[in-house]
Amino acid sequence: MEFWEISSITAMHKNRDLVLGIDTSNYKTSVAVIGSEGKILCDLRKLLKVKQGERGLRQSDALFQHIENMPYLLECALAGGQASRIAAVAYSQRPRPVEGSYMPVFKAGISFGQAVATALQVPSFGFSHQEGHIEAIRAGSELPANRPFLCYHLSGGTCELLLVNQDQIQIIGGSKDISFGQVIDRAGVKLGMAFPAGEEMDRIAMKTQDSSQALKKIPYDGLFFNLSGLETQWSRTAENRIKAGEETDSLIRELFDKILKALIQITEQAAKETSINSIMFTGGVSSSRYISGKLKTHFENSPLFIEFGDQSLSQDNAVGIALLGGRKLWR
Structure with missing residues (x-):
């Protein structure tokens, strides 16, 4: 501080x-x-x-x-x-x-x-x-104030990977269309949850043991990607499951796993391209216990420094x- x-x-x-x-x-x-x-x-x-x-x-x-x-x-x-x-x-x-x-x-x-x-x-x-x-x-983190770092801004309307150098902020990656937050919220509303649905969706992902295998891989273009196809496919698959009387918890878990995999891949690629090993996460999606927990575990023994700070301040x-x-x- x-x-x-x-x-x-x-x-x-x-x-x-x-x-x-x-x-x-x-x-x-x-x-x-x-x-x-x-x-x-x-x-x-x-x-x-x-x-x-x-x-x-x-x-x-x-x-x-x-x-x-x-x-x-x-x-x-x-x-x-x-x-x-x-x-x-x-x-x-x-x-x-x-x-x-x-x-x-x-x-x-x-x-x-x-x-x-x-x-x-x-x-x-x-x-x-x-x-x-x-x-x-950043203020409560261990990131030095005078050195550049990468930052994900992941919220209901924003899905950007930023290069932050003191007061200069540059977009170097992220979604070309809708955000992770929009995909999660729309999925939750589809299932009858109140908007915003992120916290309830996160709780289900946390408690669900199995992940379905129904969704295609998120398409990448360098450090950028598209999410509208994922949202459409998830919605159609959920509709079919609901009509058939099948559970949707494993589909929620898979959605979070797809987001997690995308963040891991983009993070590793961005660190390699920029030679910056400090990555900070902010925005409502960054407060997800499932996503942040899995990311911390994945990068625990890597040379990359992952900073979530006080996650109550992510939203x-x-x-x-x-x-x-x-x-x-x-x-």
């Missing part, structure tokens, strides 16, 4: 030693507070509501729910005199740190973040959602955004 020195920026506010973080992603409203030593003092998250049987939310619906959720989360985060100690507000303002990256849901975080900062008369900083994901895991949260705000303010 990094430590920061209080800079002259906050000298006028001697008692202000906290940073408020806000993240408004596709499916979760998040607020966090961190101290000047990087300690997490508050980590609040509220999952957005998705109707049973549906596979996601419209941006307008998600934005409306963020606006409804944020006042209460901010009230909780700033209770007990915390507001008077806030030195800066950080918020996610776009999906990725590239020109043209945009999603309406982040307008909620931008608006609330800037409004709170103005009311408290403190600076505000905007970052990308992806940068927040990376920082949430959407505002901790990484708050930590980035602290770095910006105090470094």
